[in-house]
Amino acid sequence: MPTETLEPTQSASHLSSERIAALELGPEAEWFRIGAAPAVDIARRGVLKRVLLALVKAHLCAPRRSLSTEELVQNVWPGDRSAHVSARNRLYFAINALREIGLRDLIVRVDGGYALWEGAVVRAQPNARSQNQ
Numbered sequence: 001m002p003t004e005t006l007e008p009t010q011s012a013s014h015l016s017s018e019r020i021a022a023l024e025l026g027p028e029a030e031w032f033r034i035g036a037a038p039a040v041d042i043a044r045r046g047v048l049k050r051v052l053l054a055l056v057k058a059h060l061c062a063p064r065r066s067l068s069t070e071e072l073v074q075n076v077w078p079g080d081r082s083a084h085v086s087a088r089n090r091l092y093f094a095i096n097a098l099r100e101i102g103l104r105d106l107i108v109r110v111d112g113g114y115a116l117w118e119g120a121v122v123r124a125q126p127n128a129r130s131q132n133q
Contacts, residue, residue, distance in 0.1 A: 034106070
């Protein structure tokens with residue numbers, strides 16, 4: 001299965017490349033794998049997939065840029081008109097869940113928002129839909 005390798009320009013001093021080899025993301029973020037660890041299936045966890053995709057897209061565009069909680073809420077729940085506190089709590093729960101299932105060292109808090117660690121190497125599997133078009 002071919003993959004695209006996208007590498008950031010700089011690494012963070014608090015994490016070493018040995019600690020996190022790479023984040024491999026399956027099509028539509030249905031699974032992820034860190035280095036040689038087993039893949040973690042999140043195909044049925046839509047919120048976690050959308051949070052991870054938003055963080056990956058931001059990372060690929062600008063590895064040092066974080067997404068504010070408001071930006072993540074808008075990306076994950078577009079058009080949601082929940083109270084700010086409720087939306088923020090759902091986001092915190094999703095971020096914590098992603099950290100607990102293997103992304104603890106990759107999801108970092110930066111400038112009041114969230115980002116993938118700037119030294120992360122992301123390999124994204126091409127989406128099946130984009131290959132068939």
